[in-house]
Amino acid sequence: MSTATETIEGLVRQEYKYGFYTDVEVDAAPPGLNEDIIRLISRKKNEPDWLTEWRLKAYRHWLTLKEPTWLKVRHEPIDYQSIVYYSAPKKKSDGPRSLEEVDPKLIETYEKLGIPLKERERLAGVAVDAVFDSVSVATTFRETLAAKGIVFCSFSEAVREHPDLVRKYLGMVVPYTDNFFASLNSAVFTDGSFCYIPKGVRCPMELSTYFRINAANTGQFERTLIVAEEGAHVSYLEGCTAPMRDENQLHAAVVELIALDRAEIKYSTVQNWYPGDENGRGGIYNFVTKRGLCKGRNSKISWTQVETGSAITWKYPSCVLQGENSVGEFYSVAVTNNYQQADTGTKMVHIGKNTRSTIISKGIAAGHGQNSYRGLVQVRPGAMNARNFSQCDSLLIGNKCGAHTFPYIEVKNKTSSVEHEATTSKIGEDQIFYCNQRGIATQDAVNMIVNGFCKEVFKELPMEFAVEAQKLLGVSLEGSVG
């Protein structure tokens, strides 16, 4: 047994390979939050007055709110005055940003993360917006996309170049009054991605944003807005990492999706923020509001998430099914190992007739991890023949972790049907031994069982990322059995 134990320990030590820090000169605001800081952020970005005002309204509203306490997670109180709300690598010039002007250190950072930004090395068929702390440093394949009328750029740029679109849709799905973290984000959001797919256009490639937290004591508050016009299709993926630090860092993002008639948006996340060490020190607090509005008839929004990182994950990617016959989907794998905590799930709000939703949630808890599924299926009075199917499965590895399921169902229409299934299973010693007896080592056996458990969700990910997600899951669970 001793050799097996040693290798497992070795693997634990090499666990988080994205934990490095890039030393770049930054332009940062002093820590703390007040109206001046918000004006400063807005000024740095040359924002129009309406947006500055919107931020200030959000801030004033936020001051009236309290941090939510209903979560099944525990953490030290967050000191919002000690956080830096703006930090950006210094630009070499003020002119239009092209890749040549991007600091080579940043390009190198993304290369180390496996996200090449240089023309010839780019991921085939994937356009990337790279966000570093508070700003977007590069967006690839812009010309190719522009030829089809697709806008894919940083949020800041969208505010400058497409102010009417941004003004029309910003806050439509997640108003600044929505919740504590969404209000905070609305006040201080710095960058993020903006996608606009015009009528009838199928986006010819995957769009993706890669978020990187680098600076210490800095919060990342990005905002993503995706609008798919009538009959438009888009598949979007976000990935995220951060350096290893003993202090917790706050990440409070807002994502809004809007699908008009017959439009389809597929939004995939591979979340690998730094999870903290094996004793629960450090890690990212990932408090995120994601919501999609199926505004048009026959529209469809599909969320797929693989959540392996963060000390705490709090997010409920949701669908508001307003258009008749619209479809909402949520496929989730959430892993908590060591002392990670996750409280995640979805909301499906059925408003229109014949709306359908599917929820497949796979929670994996190992070590001392706590994993909660929290989901709401709401059928409003007008949602004739609405259908929902939910399946929430939990897999436990070891005896010190926990899995919890909190399904909320509110049905106000008798013609609708809502189905909920839930299972909890454990990777048994007998299963591991059976695999061992066939020549398969323990860690491989765990990966095999876990991947089998998550199969239904992985098949929803774009091909290139499904393989990554599988590997990531393996790394996240290394050392979970000894």
Add this chain to the structure above:
Amino acid sequence: MNQPMLEIKNLHAGVEGKQILKGVDLTINAGEVHAVMGPNGSGKSTLAAVLAGREGYEVTEGQVLYCGKDLLEMDPEERAREGVFLAFQYPVEIPGVNTTYFLKAALNEIRKHKGESELDAMEFLSLVKEKMKILHLPEDCLKRSVNDGFSGGEKKRNEIFQMAVLEPKLAILDETDSGLDIDALKVVSEGVNKLKRLDNAQFVITHYQRLLNYIIPDYVHVLFDGRVVKSGGKELALELEERGYESLMSHELQPA
């Protein structure tokens, strides 16, 4: 090459402080089929578990040599890769893990260990097709998750099928006959017999003589209360069938 395949010497083992094996001696050579018989609770499965390296079983005395090497020093997966195969009395269900995928991973681990190249999906599939014929295993078993929702008979057949694919040197079959009807028993036994070779050995654990009508052992051992109390040829199995364990034991345990 006259080294025995398996030498069990004065093996004492237990679980949770309870002594179960109380001095087992047994030697198996390549090309031989050995049967171990004994009443329920005599320690047959414990012996199999100790040989396969199951966690929780503590060896307090004695040793086991496998092809001259100390078997008890090895991790369970290492024993498997060295050619020790256990057909489980109660095969384990692994939901979500495809049977073909599982078996391919297992075979490739063994091949890697031997320094052979790994088989790709196509090569593996043609191997599997060939071995399926031996066991008359329905093809859809391979498409399902490992033992998940299999009938008792399918599970046992799947064990022998895995044995056919992995080609172990030492196969330990723990009550492979239990829960099988007579037709299934014939199929499984035929399978086992076809896998018999001069360079491998089979260690067949059974409670009933019935199986030994189909798998003809070279040697029969009677395990009783953690000890081999009698060894003999295949006729010993018939004797047991006629007279029962109890009479044999009472006879055996009487001082001369």
